[in-house]
Amino acid sequence: MSGSELKTSDVTQAERDALREAIRRALDAHRVSGRTGIVAAILREDAVVVTAENQVDQETDPTRHAEMVALSQATAQLGRKDLSDCTLVSTLQPCEMCLAAMRFAGIQRVIFAATQDKVAGKYFVFPRLGIEDFKAAGDRFSTVGGVMEPDVLHLYAEGSE
Amino acid sequence: MSGSELKTSDVTQAERDALREAIRRALDAHRVSGRTGIVAAILREDAVVVTAENQVDQETDPTRHAEMVALSQATAQLGRKDLSDCTLVSTLQPCEMCLAAMRFAGIQRVIFAATQDKVAGKYFVFPRLGIEDFKAAGDRFSTVGGVMEPDVLHLYAEGSE
Numbered sequence: 001m002s003g004s005e006l007k008t009s010d011v012t013q014a015e016r017d018a019l020r021e022a023i024r025r026a027l028d029a030h031r032v033s034g035r036t037g038i039v040a041a042i043l044r045e046d047a048v049v050v051t052a053e054n055q056v057d058q059e060t061d062p063t064r065h066a067e068m069v070a071l072s073q074a075t076a077q078l079g080r081k082d083l084s085d086c087t088l089v090s091t092l093q094p095c096e097m098c099l100a101a102m103r104f105a106g107i108q109r110v111i112f113a114a115t116q117d118k119v120a121g122k123y124f125v126f127p128r129l130g131i132e133d134f135k136a137a138g139d140r141f142s143t144v145g146g147v148m149e150p151d152v153l154h155l156y157a158e159g160s161e
Numbered sequence: 162m163s164g165s166e167l168k169t170s171d172v173t174q175a176e177r178d179a180l181r182e183a184i185r186r187a188l189d190a191h192r193v194s195g196r197t198g199i200v201a202a203i204l205r206e207d208a209v210v211v212t213a214e215n216q217v218d219q220e221t222d223p224t225r226h227a228e229m230v231a232l233s234q235a236t237a238q239l240g241r242k243d244l245s246d247c248t249l250v251s252t253l254q255p256c257e258m259c260l261a262a263m264r265f266a267g268i269q270r271v272i273f274a275a276t277q278d279k280v281a282g283k284y285f286v287f288p289r290l291g292i293e294d295f296k297a298a299g300d301r302f303s304t305v306g307g308v309m310e311p312d313v314l315h316l317y318a319e320g321s322e
Binding site: 076096100101104126 | 221223240260261262288297
């Protein structure tokens with residue numbers, strides 16, 4: 001960990017509120033509709049720009065992770081490809097696809113609940129690379145995981161295929 | 162390189178034809194409309210399922226790389242998330258986002274023209290990880306790059322930001 005690494009105590013109240021709301025939506029999606037419940041949000045200047053749920057099964061499209069849907073909607077809404085002034089919040093650690101997409105959008109700050117080492121393997125496709133490997137492999141971005149993790153871990157425990 | 166690594170001579174005639182057509186479309190997009198020209202195709206049983214051009218600038222959406230559009234369209238067309246019987250073909254080496262997306266779709270075979278080490282840096286976000294690192298980091302997939310590379314390199318030479 002470098003000295004610039006985020007800590008849980010660095011998470012702003014707005015980011016914490018956005019994550020809490022994302023978790024509420026994820027738990028609702030799971031309880032009401034039987035879906036896994038993965039929800040991401042994008043904030044700018046401490047205001048939520050978009051909140052989006054994973055659409056993979058509903059759209060039969062493996063690219064429609066919650067973070068990807070949120071990135072698409074946020075860039076559409078702001079009318080620009082660059083989201084370097086934004087924070088990505090997610091109920092689950094962003095996978096390799098979402099990390100790369102977020103970096104193409106310039107996002108440098110990521111807050112998430114459930115961490116890779118505590119969830120089913122199916123949520124990642126390059127498991128022998130961890131988030132620290134990605135942080136070391138390109139321009140800097142900061143992450144903090146495990147925030148409110150106990151609230152969502154049960155959603156992502158199953159299915160190791 | 163392992164013994165199972167693809168070689169240029171392993172590329173089928175159908176894959177070669179699909180790449181040639183992708184290159185033709187990329188060159189057209191560049192010449193006629195001034196776009197960069199990045200085109201991907203997905204084949205199944207030696208038939209092209211979809212061919213798609215990068216939509217990032219047209220849709221102001223950094224997630225809409227050619228390969229991502231192709232994956233979305235192919236899964237929609239085939240009505241299933243799994244494309245493990247398909248080949249991905251692209252005029253440019255798939256970036257980290259597209260590699261991960263392709264692996265979530267189960268694709269194990271990738272053919273491309275321009276290779277990372279010969280194009281502008283902006284097409285990749287984790288440059289200190291190469292495609293061999295990704296191949297070593299999860300379930301197996303095979304790639305062959307540099308096929309018809311001289312036909313497209315000029316499209317991707319500029320813009321190192």
